[in-house]
Amino acid sequence: MTRFADIAEVHRTLAPVMEAIAAAAGPHCEVVLHDLSSRDLEHSVYAIVNGHVSGRSVGGPSTNLGAEVLRDETKDHNAYGYRGLTTDGRELVSSSVYYRDHDGHIIAALCINRDLSPVQTAIAALTGLAPQEQPGTADEAPHEIVSPDVSSVLEDMISEAITAVGKPAAAMSKADRIEVLRLLEDRGAFHIKRAAEKVSARLGVSRVTTYGYLDEVRRTAPGAR
Structure with a gap:
């Protein structure tokens, strides 16, 4: 994977990608770039599109996964399609990709969080009309907590x-x-x-x-x- 000098360089590269993902996936898809270079998890949000999904904005916090990543930088922490949960109980399906500097330290995370509640509401309405089992997005329990605090x-x-x-x-x-x-x-x-x-x-x-x-x-x- 490409390595970067600093978070500003990461942002210059990924900003158009963030906008493209959000435009294609729609308003229920949040795309976040976290600055992990300063290790300040309380104010890690460097850029965000559709922040209303989690209630966060620039300067907002990381999640519990950010803390886990910094615990051991030697691992490959990239994860795709895992379950998340907002503090008001909405389910998310999420993916995270981590970026390193030239010394191999993790300095940034690109996170995509799609709010499943509109889809779940539609499924519930359809199920009420024609009851049948609906496949879930994933069977495992949520393991990321997404909050503006x-x-x-x-x-x-x-x-x-x-x-x-x-x-x-x-x-x-x-x-x-x-x-x-x-x-x-x-x-x-x-x-x-x-x-x-x-x-x-x-x-x-x-x-x-x-x-x-x-x-x-x-x-x-x-x-x-």
């Missing part, structure tokens, strides 16, 4: 980690809380500002305790020295 993305990531452990925070042992931290670390949650503060509040522990758990997670992670 990065704190909502982080809260959902914390909720998913707590649900995965299977206990309410008040009933968790130290091992359970460390597992919550491990799940969040694996997803790159701590690339989001004030993550430790929010995790501490949800788990009912101090920030000092949270940082201690996080140090333990990082010390015991595969490949840690």
Whole structure:
């Protein structure tokens, strides 16, 4: 894949492509270029077309996938046709392509998010007239959270980690809380500002305790020295 000097060069190349995709796919298709070079996930939206789909605009936040990508830049994170979800409950079908600089660091992401609610509404209306099974876009659960507020993305990531452990925070042992931290670390949650503060509040522990758990997670992670 072509590599770029900086986000401005990426934008010059992709801006016409973004407009072309949005024009062909229609007003329910959002096309976003994220600037990941600064690692500022709260203000990563560099350019956007049809931002009404997610409620974001230039200067808006990334999603939980942006945090996961920065957790490990060595992987090929390109993904096509996966499920997403807006914070108001609308389903998306999405694709993401990541771009690197000449040193191999990920500096940009081109993301396409198509709102499925108009299609789903039409299918529901037709099903009511002639009931039959309708094929879904995908069987897997949504794994991207798209929101105009990065704190909502982080809260959902914390909720998913707590649900995965299977206990309410008040009933968790130290091992359970460390597992919550491990799940969040694996997803790159701590690339989001004030993550430790929010995790501490949800788990009912101090920030000092949270940082201690996080140090333990990082010390015991595969490949840690």
